[in-house]
Amino acid sequence: MSINDRINTILNAVVHLYITKAEPVSSEMIVAYYGLSISTATVRNDLQLLEKQGFLMKPHTSAGRIPTDKGYRYYVDQLMEKEVVHLSxxxxxxxxxxxxxxxxxxxxxxxxxxxxxxxxxxxxxxxxxxMIKDTLKDIHFVTLDNQRILVTLVTNSGLFFQKMMKVNCTISDENLEAISQIIKKEFYGKSLEVVNDEMLNQIYHYYFKYQTLDSIWKLMEECFDFTEDETxxxxxxxxxxxxxxxxxxxxxxxxxxxxxxxxxxxxxxxxxxxxxxxxxxxxxxxxxxxxxxxxxxxxxxxxxxxxxxxxxxxxxxxxxxxxxxxxxxxxxxxxxxxxxxx
Amino acid sequence: MSINDRINTILNAVVHLYITKAEPVSSEMIVAYYGLSISTATVRNDLQLLEKQGFLMKPHTSAGRIPTDKGYRYYVDQLMEKEVVHLSxxxxxxxxxxxxxxxxxxxxxxxxxxxxxxxxxxxxxxxxxxMIKDTLKDIHFVTLDNQRILVTLVTNSGLFFQKMMKVNCTISDENLEAISQIIKKEFYGKSLEVVNDEMLNQIYHYYFKYQTLDSIWKLMEECFDFTEDETxxxxxxxxxxxxxxxxxxxxxxxxxxxxxxxxxxxxxxxxxxxxxxxxxxxxxxxxxxxxxxxxxxxxxxxxxxxxxxxxxxxxxxxxxxxxxxxxxxxxxxxxxxxxxxx
DNA sequence: ATTAGCACTCTAAGGTCGAGAGTGCTAATT
DNA sequence: AATTAGCACTCTCGACCTTAGAGTGCTAAT
The missing domain is CATH 3.30.450.40 (GAF domain)
Structure with a gap:
């Protein structure tokens, strides 16, 4: 076992034991728990070295060592077994x-x-x-009551997004169906991000293009505003x-x-x-x-x-x-x- | 001020002060904060009385008083001002x-x-x-992808309930539409509770009645099982x-x-x-x-x-x-x- | 390079002490 | 009879001290 191996073993031991016991780790403990064939004095020398290098610290002079952030960092990057799955x-x-x-x-x-x-x-x-990068696959309107409509928006990966919209006039199912057809026609396959942008920027365009459906488009603007980041x-x-x-x-x-x-x-x-x-x-x-x-x-x-x-x-x-x-x-x-x- | 009024005032004072200061309340504190024109000794006598009756207690012999559960109970039932709205x-x-x-x-x-x-x-x-006592007003199926269907169930008070169903075969939109029509026909206006019961108990009945739609009914059974209390x-x-x-x-x-x-x-x-x-x-x-x-x-x-x-x-x-x-x-x-x- | 030995340091727990807060009782007052 | 002043008594809380022991770091020996 080279000296470097030993130092690594000792750092590893400190991290392990501290994680398990939640108490500063002493030289004696390391030797005992790891059955090392070196003396506690040697371990103490190594601990001093590790402390000087910033991997370990002591809460007070006569206490054992605990890892510093740098110590943990070295542990997770270099020492930790990553392959083994620690799940029963x-x-x-x-x-x-x-x-x-x-x-x-x-x-x-x-x-x-x-x-x-x-x-x-x-x-x-x-x-x-x-789902902002997903593309629009389908859109549905469900009338909850005469003031509320539930919009369900389905994306290409089968996720969905829902929003409840308040309306101040009754909109017939036919009109809702029509508008969902229009939206599908205009936006199918476009990412929600794009739909959002286009809808916000070009709402008046759609408004005039499909005038027959009048006030609904104002609602669409609000409905497609995902900017509030609904995370x-x-x-x-x-x-x-x-x-x-x-x-x-x-x-x-x-x-x-x-x-x-x-x-x-x-x-x-x-x-x-x-x-x-x-x-x-x-x-x-x-x-x-x-x-x-x-x-x-x-x-x-x-x-x-x-x-x-x-x-x-x-x-x-x-x-x-x-x-x-x-x-x-x-x-x-x-x-x-x-x-x-x- | 009758003696009873005084006792009530003192109990009220203890509760109030304890709620505010989170410390046992002394006779002196009561007199000071409430500007009472009686001496601390009198208050102490009353406190003793209240303690004997179980409304107050002391954490230790030389401490002030704190309310017992009985004290709080009397306070909220009898003393607390309920009219005044304590909101700015x-x-x-x-x-x-x-x-x-x-x-x-x-x-x-x-x-x-x-x-x-x-x-x-x-x-x-x-x-x-x-919403279990609401009645069924509408039901919609939305195909998310070829393995998942989103069921939206709307009630008479505009609430909705959603469930994602896994299917192992593709079901056409026409069939979904058909089944939603059937469900609306059978269950419109019935409470979800009843829908749940009938669906669970009579699933085979529906299964045979609308055989053409074959396997979908098995899913309906699962879908309408609200018993798991989705609170x-x-x-x-x-x-x-x-x-x-x-x-x-x-x-x-x-x-x-x-x-x-x-x-x-x-x-x-x-x-x-x-x-x-x-x-x-x-x-x-x-x-x-x-x-x-x-x-x-x-x-x-x-x-x-x-x-x-x-x-x-x-x-x-x-x-x-x-x-x-x-x-x-x-x-x-x-x-x-x-x-x-x- | 490693280790035994030992002095040294610091913590944590326990113990003591006094100040102060607050009571409850007694005797005096209203 | 109800209230109050006065005071002894009790208990907590913080300060301070002491001690055991855990653990180190150094020195000198191996």
């Missing part, structure tokens, strides 16, 4: 079971976030599929994260909840472009949020019919089980893509 | 503003839960309108409640979150029948849940087109501002009913 057959079965029951997209997203929470004991987050975010259980020792001071929890309840914060993190089938791990200070410097986020995108769509994440303390979380996200992303695409 | 014009305006923006039912529910949280600084909860619950912000002093011990928070994340718990409380336009206040031990004995729930139902539908609630520590919470629920229920019924 029971856990996998649980996921499959849950997915068997769900019926609609909302439920799928909700269940996914809960599954991630349960399996990682951190907070699971799901960003619903973005839907699903947060799983909070109860697991409360039990993490890092949150035993209520102050930390406050920061954490203030952060996650501002949806923009999470969306910004999860929207970050990631290479297909890759995992994005952001550790502590890398988040660039002072109040979240003790937390990490792991994000993975999922596919729908082969295309990147939404993302799923684990949010927890920097002292989270990274390899387990990665395994969970990998497995769930795979199952989710399958369900959505089937 | 700004707060009301905020509510109206928020409701102006929302577009669909889901969003309305979500916004409502958040508004309740924000205005009460506790947890707001919304139970979505129950939708919306929880508002958790961040306010974290800041309440009763939750400074993390243990209490754990119990709280475990409780609210089990949706059944909240549904059971909120489904309890309540007289129209009445408020239901459940205090501490009245909840019958050991772990929640320091929490209270206030529930109010809201109307849709004049009929009781869902419920909105405030969940917080027993030391919550009951009159403010009641005002918030009253105002929001009114606004919500209006929005839903307009």
């Amino acid at each position: 057959e029971e856990e996998k079965e649980e996921v499959r079971e849950q997915y068997k029951i769900v019926r609609d997209y909302n439920e799928i997203m909700k269940v996914t976030s809960i599954l991630i929470s349960r399996l990682t004991h951190n907070l699971g987050v799901v960003l619903a599929p973005n 839907r975010l699903f947060l799983g259980n909070r109860s697991y994260i409360l039990k993490q020792p890092e949150f035993k001071e209520i102050e930390k929890l406050n920061y954490f909840f203030d952060f996650i309840e501002e949806e923009e914060n999470l969306i910004k993190i999860m929207r970050k472009p990631i290479l297909e089938n890759q995992i994005d791990i952001i550790i502590g200070s890398e988040l660039g949020q002072d109040v979240m410097e003790d937390c990490s986020v792991i994000t993975r995108q999922y596919l729908l019919k082969g295309k990147l769509r939404g993302a799923i994440s684990v949010l927890g303390p920097t002292r989270m089980n990274y390899s387990k979380s990665v395994s969970v996200l990998d497995f769930i992303a795979e199952q989710l893509s399958e369900i959505l695409s089937e | 014009e700004e707060e009301k305006e905020e509510v109206r503003e928020q409701y102006k923006i929302v577009r669909d039912y889901n969003e309305i529910m979500k916004v409502t839960s958040i508004l309740i949280s924000r205005l009460t600084h506790n947890l707001g909860v919304v139970l979505a309108p129950n 939708r619950l919306f929880l508002g912000n958790r961040s306010y409640i974290l800041k309440q002093p009763e939750f400074k011990e993390i243990e209490k928070l754990n119990y709280f979150f475990d409780f609210i994340e089990e949706e059944e718990n909240l549904i059971k409380i909120m489904r309890k029948p309540i007289l129209e336009n009445q408020i239901d206040i459940i205090i501490g031990s009245e909840l019958g849940q050991d772990v929640m004995e320091d929490c209270s729930v206030i529930t109010r139902q809201y109307l849709l087109k004049g009929k009781l539908r869902g419920a909105i609630s405030v969940l917080g520590p027993t030391r919550m501002n009951y009159s403010k919470s009641v005002s918030v629920l009253d105002f929001i229920a009114e606004q919500l009913s209006e929005i839903l019924s307009e």
Whole structure:
């Protein structure tokens, strides 16, 4: 075993033991738990070295070591076993079971976030599929009552988008049918993004072109305005994260909840472009949020019919089980893509 | 001022001051804050009386008094001003503003839960309108892709219910149209409850009656099975409640979150029948849940087109501002009913 | 290069103490 | 009879101290 191997082993041991025990790791502990054939003094020398290089730190002079963000970074990049799937057959079965029951997209997203929470004991987050780049396949109007119309918009990948519109005059089913035909004729095969743009920019054009249908077009303008970014975010259980020792001071929890309840914060993190089938791990200070410097986020995108769509994440303390979380996200992303695409 | 009036004033003072200051209330404090023209000794005598009768208690011998559940109960039933609306014009305006923006039912529910949280600084909860007693007005099928059909079911009060169905064979639009006609013919004007029952019990009857449409009926059985009680619950912000002093011990928070994340718990409380336009206040031990004995729930139902539908609630520590919470629920229920019924 | 040995440092838990808040009782006052 | 002043008593809370022990870092030996 070369000296470099030994140093790596020791760093790995510190990260592992700290993740498991949530307490600073001492030289003695490392030797004991890893059955190393070197003395604690040697380990101490190596620990000093690792601290000087910025991978480890001590909470106080006479304490064991804990990893720094740099230490975690080195661990996830270099040391962590990525191949091994850290999921038991029971856990996998649980996921499959849950997915068997769900019926609609909302439920799928909700269940996914809960599954991630349960399996990682951190907070699971799901960003619903973005369909702005899908093309328009179909549009339907359903009259709810004489003041409300439900618009359902179906895309080429089988996703749908709904909006309720308020009207101040009754519009006959024939007229609705006519307008849906016109929209299909004009926009079929165009991406929602384009539909949105064209509709907003050229509404008067359509208005004059199909004058017979008069006031409906004003509504269409509103209806096709997707700019408000209807991103839907699903947060799983909070109860697991409360039990993490890092949150035993209520102050930390406050920061954490203030952060996650501002949806923009999470969306910004999860929207970050990631290479297909890759995992994005952001550790502590890398988040660039002072109040979240003790937390990490792991994000993975999922596919729908082969295309990147939404993302799923684990949010927890920097002292989270990274390899387990990665395994969970990998497995769930795979199952989710399958369900959505089937 | 009769002696009874004085006792009531003192009890009222203790509740008020404890709600505001979150600290045991002393005789001196009562006299000071209420400018009473009696001595602290007299107040102490009355406090002793109130304690003997079970309305107050002391955390320890040399501490001030705090209300018992019985004390809170007497307060909300007898002392609390119910008429006065404890909402500022700004707060009301905020509510109206928020409701102006929302577009669909889901969003309305979500916004409502958040508004309740924000205005009460506790947890707001919304139970979505129950439509099982509505009658069937319309049904639509939308083909998403060759394996999925979206069923939209419209009721007489303009609510709708959606379900995604998986099919293993392509069903033509003509057939879908035909079946929607048949369903409308058979079930128009019947309550969803009845539709559900009849569909489940007589599925074979329909199957033979309209044989030409063969396998679709199997799907209908599944589609109309509402028994799984698709109750939708919306929880508002958790961040306010974290800041309440009763939750400074993390243990209490754990119990709280475990409780609210089990949706059944909240549904059971909120489904309890309540007289129209009445408020239901459940205090501490009245909840019958050991772990929640320091929490209270206030529930109010809201109307849709004049009929009781869902419920909105405030969940917080027993030391919550009951009159403010009641005002918030009253105002929001009114606004919500209006929005839903307009 | 590794290790044994040991002095040193710091935390965490426990103990003591006094100040102060607030009560309850008694005796005096209205 | 109801109210009040006066005061002893009780309990908490924070400050301070002490000690055990966990763990380090250095030095000198291997």
